[in-house]
Amino acid sequence: MSVSQFQIDHHGHRSHTCGELRSAHIGQTTVLKGWVDSRRDLGGLVFIDLRDRYGITQIVFNPQENPAAAKLAESLRFEFVISVRGKVVAREVEAKNLELPTSAVEVEAQDMIIPNTSEPLPFMVSSHEAKQTNASDDLRLKYRYLDLRRNELKENVLLRHRVYQAVRAFYDSENFVEVETPVLMKSTPEGARDYLVPSRVHPGKFFALPQSPQTYKQILMVAGFDRYFQIVKCFRDEDLRADRQPEFTQIDVEMTFATEELIYKTAEGMLAGIWKAVKGVDLELPFPRMSYDAAMKTYGSDKPDLRFDMKLHDLSEAFKGSGFRVFDSALETGGAIVGMVIPGWGDTGRGKLDKLDKDIVRAKLGGGGLFHIKLPADGSGIQSSVKEEVLASSYVERAVAACGASTGDLVLIMVGESPKVFGQMGSLRLHMATELELISDSADGPWKFLWVTDFPLLEYDEEAGRFHAMHHPFTSPAAADMALLGTDPGAVRAQAYDIVLNGMEIGGGSIRIHRADVQQMMFDALGIGKEEAQSRFGFLLDAFKYGAPPHGGIAFGLDRMVMILAGASSLRDVIVFPKTQSAQEPMVQSPDIVDAHQLKELHIQLLEKSPSAK
Ligand code: ASP
Numbered sequence: 001m002s003v004s005q006f007q008i009d010h011h012g013h014r015s016h017t018c019g020e021l022r023s024a025h026i027g028q029t030t031v032l033k034g035w036v037d038s039r040r041d042l043g044g045l046v047f048i049d050l051r052d053r054y055g056i057t058q059i060v061f062n063p064q065e066n067p068a069a070a071k072l073a074e075s076l077r078f079e080f081v082i083s084v085r086g087k088v089v090a091r092e093v094e095a096k097n098l099e100l101p102t103s104a105v106e107v108e109a110q111d112m113i114i115p116n117t118s119e120p121l122p123f124m125v126s127s128h129e130a131k132q133t134n135a136s137d138d139l140r141l142k143y144r145y146l147d148l149r150r151n152e153l154k155e156n157v158l159l160r161h162r163v164y165q166a167v168r169a170f171y172d173s174e175n176f177v178e179v180e181t182p183v184l185m186k187s188t189p190e191g192a193r194d195y196l197v198p199s200r201v202h203p204g205k206f207f208a209l210p211q212s213p214q215t216y217k218q219i220l221m222v223a224g225f226d227r228y229f230q231i232v233k234c235f236r237d238e239d240l241r242a243d244r245q246p247e248f249t250q251i252d253v254e255m256t257f258a259t260e261e262l263i264y265k266t267a268e269g270m271l272a273g274i275w276k277a278v279k280g281v282d283l284e285l286p287f288p289r290m291s292y293d294a295a296m297k298t299y300g301s302d303k304p305d306l307r308f309d310m311k312l313h314d315l316s317e318a319f320k321g322s323g324f325r326v327f328d329s330a331l332e333t334g335g336a337i338v339g340m341v342i343p344g345w346g347d348t349g350r351g352k353l354d355k356l357d358k359d360i361v362r363a364k365l366g367g368g369g370l371f372h373i374k375l376p377a378d379g380s381g382i383q384s385s386v387k388e389e390v391l392a393s394s395y396v397e398r399a400v401a402a403c404g405a406s407t408g409d410l411v412l413i414m415v416g417e418s419p420k421v422f423g424q425m426g427s428l429r430l431h432m433a434t435e436l437e438l439i440s441d442s443a444d445g446p447w448k449f450l451w452v453t454d455f456p457l458l459e460y461d462e463e464a465g466r467f468h469a470m471h472h473p474f475t476s477p478a479a480a481d482m483a484l485l486g487t488d489p490g491a492v493r494a495q496a497y498d499i500v501l502n503g504m505e506i507g508g509g510s511i512r513i514h515r516a517d518v519q520q521m522m523f524d525a526l527g528i529g530k531e532e533a534q535s536r537f538g539f540l541l542d543a544f545k546y547g548a549p550p551h552g553g554i555a556f557g558l559d560r561m562v563m564i565l566a567g568a569s570s571l572r573d574v575i576v577f578p579k580t581q582s583a584q585e586p587m588v589q590s591p592d593i594v595d596a597h598q599l600k601e602l603h604i605q606l607l608e609k610s611p612s613a614k
Contacts, residue, residue, distance in 0.1 A: 009115060123140070135147075
């Protein structure tokens with residue numbers, strides 16, 4: 001029989017999956033179907049590792065017992081699709097295979113069908129290969145269906161599935177209603193560009209794909225569905241970074257009569273549910289909390305990584321009046337001097353510190369320069385990078401005391417505008433943690449969750465000369481700061497919070513504005529006039545007039561969460577068909593040009609610079 005012949009599958013359905021057979025099945029006849037993961041020829045026998053989604057089972061072809069099947073087995077290559085009927089027998093377990101749950105048995109093939117062959121592969125997908133492939137990203141994305149056969153990606157897809165189920169189970173048990181909101185909608189301001197969809201029947205008009213279902217979920221609260229959730233695709237057209245995708249998935253949640261406490265408690269319950277279901281881990285609840293101000297001052301970041309300590313210390317007070325010009329002038333203009341202790345680095349050589357200053361602080365972080373104080377391990381005293389004549393040792397000693405450094409430590413110091421210098425020091429903290437190998441991206445934790453609270457409501461955009469909403473314009477000011485909205489908008493705190501895990505923001509939300517007059521005040525602060533507010537968000541302002549209850553919510557970045565749970569280093573490894581850095585999908589090759597008549601129907605004419613239509 002030739003492989004190229006079309007064969008009728010007389011085996012019928014599989015009787016077991018490739019991950020199912022155990023010693024208890026010995027003696028039974030089985031039908032297995034799957035892909036040829038590998039083939040070995042040994043002592044006249046042909047051994048096949050047969051793979052499907054569930055696992056791998058060894059098939060043995062014996063020319064003495066079943067010459068026809070054995071002959072056919074010689075034609076098998078990687079990724080041929082086969083159906084095998086045979087007998088389950090005990091297998092002499094080789095030590096290296098002990099990790100396979102099916103390794104106690106093998107199947108003696110009696111009969112085989114080959115429904116399809118495979119061309120030589122562009123890269124190996126066999127489970128015998130290393131966990132990580134060395135195929136290029138482009139190749140992996142072009143042949144994504146092969147990449148997804150690799151164990152690593154397959155496990156990520158299955159893990160993601162378990163996360164969906166845990167999310168649904170939790171919210172269902174807590175009386176939340178799963179609702180789908182429209183994908184063809186109107187712009188929701190979440191700070192990115194919109195993906196637009198032209199309307200054929202309304203020339204010149206466009207739908208926007210949701211940057212989030214924010215306004216719809218709030219309207220659902222007005223409609224009386226007091227607990228809503230949705231696992232939802234969101235779209236943001238922004239410049240891609242390693243941890244961003246133009247379309248991504250959120251777990252979107254909204255609750256009526258919500259307080260921040262209720263949101264925290266419910267979110268913690270959901271996250272605990274996921275970690276229990278996926279990792280079998282009981283998360284320690286409640287999660288710690290820290291205000292935005294404290295996070296910026298202590299870690300130089302609004303998403304501090306708490307897997308390691310290395311806090312920042314404001315040394316401005318310690319150096320006040322030191323007479324050292326660089327420090328004095330920074331402090332006079334409202335700047336700050338910030339220090340950080342690097343344990344065990346008290347004897348670091350000049351070259352290494354110069355390199356840190358030049359290559360990292362100046363080149364990457366845009367800092368003005370690095371000062372340091374060494375406390376050598378031999379206890380020989382304190383050595384400052386600024387000479388005694390210029391900066392008296394009493395000030396250096398005060399700084400050492402202020403940041404709690406001791407023998408063997410190094411103190412790194414940066415000076416500059418505040419709060420910028422805290423941010424730069426925060427980035428240096430992360431750099432040093434990597435250098436000191438304090439962070440392990442393991443799928444087994446540790447899991448350092450943190451609520452960051454009390455965000456500012458607005459941030460000033462120097463370039464545009466006006467305020468932007470730090471979260472989005474529907475976020476409620478803190479009750480105590482409401483009066484400041486008209487007078488000192490920059491000082492208003494928001495009832496907004498982020499949830500951070502291992503230094504990554506995995507979610508964020510707020511208590512919302514639920515009154516039309518307050519919403520209008522917010523639009524005023526943002527420089528959105530009455531007319532613009534009415535044309536963009538009139539529906540929401542109208543809805544607020546008809547008994548809109550107080551409400552609030554949160555959304556979690558599902559992709560990022562799965563990435564952390566999987567111990568993966570890229571979002572692409574947890575999304576089945578992701579986009580590249582340049583926002584393309586190499587397998588189907590999207591985006592693509594379209595027919596001229598299609599453009600015409602949409603009333604669209606391309607500018608000359610654009611690639612012409614087909
Ligand atoms: N819509 C917000 C976001 O996408 C989340 C929220 O406020 O619930 O970031």
